[in-house]
Amino acid sequence: PQYEYLQILICNGNSLTTLAGVEHIKHLWKLDVGNNQIRSLQHLSRFIALGSLVLSNNRLQWIELQHIRHMFILDLRLDGNTILDADPNYRQHVLDCLPRIWMCDGIFVSTAERNQIDEFFTQSSLKLKPVRHKLARDIFMPTNLKDRATNGLFGPKATELFAKFPMNCFVNSEHDKRRVKHLAATIQDLLLTEMRNDDTKKHEEFLTDNRHILYHMVDIRQNHIEEFNMLLILLVVSRTTMCEVKNTMIFVHLTNSNINV
Structure with missing residues (x-):
């Protein structure tokens, strides 16, 4: 089928x-x-x-x-x-x-x-x-x-x-860093695919000009930790429901988890 x-x-x-x-x-x-x-x-x-x-x-x-x-x-x-x-x-x-x-x-x-x-x-x-x-x-x-x-x-x-990521591979903090980047790429890919099929979003800047922003945020955060923490606070306070910002918040949150990304 x-x-x-x-x-x-x-x-x-x-x-x-x-x-x-x-x-x-x-x-x-x-x-x-x-x-x-x-x-x-x-x-x-x-x-x-x-x-x-x-x-x-x-x-x-x-x-x-x-x-x-x-x-x-x-x-x-x-x-x-x-x-x-x-x-x-x-x-x-x-x-x-x-x-x-x-x-x-x-x-x-x-x-x-x-x-x-x-x-x-x-x-x-x-x-x-x-x-x-x-x-x-x-x-x-x-x-x-x-x-x-x-x-x-x-x-x-x-x-x-x-x-x-083989099923039985050894896991440690270095493995976590790789998983975070793969997770970023996965969510970004899913988000972009959904936007391309939504007539109200397929021309938005996030799709046309910032297609790799979630993936790159993992690397950017290493040199901008305080700024990322502040962004997380602002997003939580604003309680925005925008799909793009919601996924951004997720990655600010996960890069502030207990691994050194």
Whole structure:
């Protein structure tokens, strides 16, 4: 089918209750199903990697994360799911359930933070009322996905990702720096693609003259740390909803995370 080559699918705010059929879009790289009524993620289980997955404001429960636990997700949005948000250790649990996500709710997940999560659960296990893992260790990988080469779904974008970042490569702060730059390029590419197909935005300066700004911001920040910190503060205060500035804010935020980019 023609739609199997579709790379970006945006179904935000469509009262969807299921993701049935999405597994037929074999080259999918960005899926935005925020602001719907989705309760199950089982139809995502065959995907190996996604550049962007927006699941904000649905009706997900913790157990559903088992269906995407094996996945490499560069940019995941999970906020606004009432049951998940209600947990005081929301971020710790999300990162524990999903060990291969690069950015969660707009904040980069560094190697240092991963180590902190491990320590959090280790220390908690020694307490009278420990914080329990939401997912058991023995459900890390669905049976039908153990042979990814045969059963997994991934298109050219995922192939490019694994060429640069092998599944079992060693991670450290230097690896984090490479991930940040690849993440910048990924979000920038997705943003520009969406703008090109939007008649109201395809002539904007960001698309015509500043096509590499997000990627270059990672390098620029090294010599302009104070200015970037101030920009982040101003953007947070203004609470702007412009798509371009929103993504800029994300990268100012992630380059201020606990890695020295």
